[in-house]
Amino acid sequence: MQAAAAPRSPGLPFSRLLLTGGNGFVGTHLAPMLSAAAPGLSRLMLVRPGSPAPGADWAVAEAEIDDRESVAAIVRDFAPDCILHLAAQASVGASQAQAEATWRVNFDGTFALAAACARLAPRATFLFTSSGETYGASFRDGEASEGTPLRPQNAYARSKAAAEEMLRDVLGPENRLIVTRAFNHTGRGQDERFVLPAFAAQIARIERGAQPPVMMVGNLDAVRDFLDVRDVCAAYLALLARAPSLKMRSVFNVSSGTGWRIADLLTLLKAQAGAPFEIRPDEARLRPSDIPVAIGRSDLLREVAGWRPAHPIEETLRDILAHARQAAARV
Known part of the structure; x- marks a missing residue:
């Protein structure tokens, strides 16, 4: 049975948020920031089976991100109006040695989530965390802005760039897509x-x-x-807070x-x-x-969301x- 509608959280323009990758490096910083920013938000974290449990203020659903049936069931039952998709194989070095696994997680997993969103949460906002790595060889021409051609040079970047293109097609016309291309972040x-x-x-x-x-x-x-991971998380929150005013398909660099x-x-x-x-x-x-x-240049993010490192x-x-x-x- 589909979850009942809930009032929007006072901190974000959503009522039900599904987070993937919440146990990863960025997710462990972002999850508590989401809890603090929007305490009234219904929050569900999709994690791999056997993963450590997050804080008590997060409900948990277990599934492999590329398991289409399981992911669809989770989206159907939770009925999110916002999906924040962090889950990825994020190491450039590991992506070359484990190319198949990289594509399975970064592309197939994103496809499974997008397809479920289009069918079962057709008005949800979908924030996809891509990467500044997607610009690749275009860095030879100087700093990259959102209009710089994508010329990825490794399996990680190629899988992210392909997922970006797929999302534009697979998500429904009323699914707002926010793509973030974060540059190196650490913490x-x-x-x-x-x-x-x-x-x-x-x-x-x-x-x-x-x-x-x-x-x-x-x-x-x-x-x-380089950016501090907390600044990257703050950028994601700033974009979600302004989601209703963004174009239906938006791309933002997150860079210093x-x-x-x-x-x-x-x-x-x-x-x-x-x-x-x-x-x-x-x-x-x-x-x-x-x-x-x-x-990277992040002029657009600074202008639209008022974000600064x-x-x-x-x-x-x-x-x-x-x-x-x-x-x-x-x-």
Whole structure:
């Protein structure tokens, strides 16, 4: 039986929100922000079977994201008027080694959710978290805006770009689609597959004597646009708050507009280290990029949603290192 309609939450223009990927890196930051921003919102988190339970203020439904029948049943029973789709295989490095799994989650899973939404929640808003990686080779021409051609260069980015195109077709005409292309974002809780947490974890182990005083690194020359994960979450909330005024098909970059050389970020982290160490290249980590600089423009997001990054990179690095030290102390 379909869920009864509920009054809209005073914090967001929705009454029933379905969140996927809520147990992931971004989701663990976003879920409590959603709870705080819209305490009256009926909230359901779709998680993989056997995943850790979220906070008590979230109801939970278990399903593999690409299981079309299970996903459809969840959408039918919960009847969301907003779907916030975070679930993805998000590591660029892992996507190349696990291309089939990447496409299954990032494309097939998104298709399953979109098809269910179109049939069973035909007026719901659907926010899809894509990636600045989709611009790919276009970064050779300079900073990327929403109108920059998508020229993805890896399985992760290709699966996200394909999902964007699919959503425009599969979602119904009354489903509002918001696509966000977030650039590199980091913070507490991100795992060591990503560059800054990998640096921080090594520093924490070196400080405790659990690793020789040698920092193993990959390519330090690339320049990337970094954001704190909390600022990315704030952008999603700002867009949802303004959803009724957005076009039926909208795309927004979520970026700082500032490029950071990876070597300079490592220097900032090293200055906070409690023990000296040598920096040494590791061939296993070296993935030389033919895109030396990748920076995004987020003028549209700033204009439409009034969003600005609130957390400077120095604060983010302190948080990442503090988290890594706590994790090292538990080993």
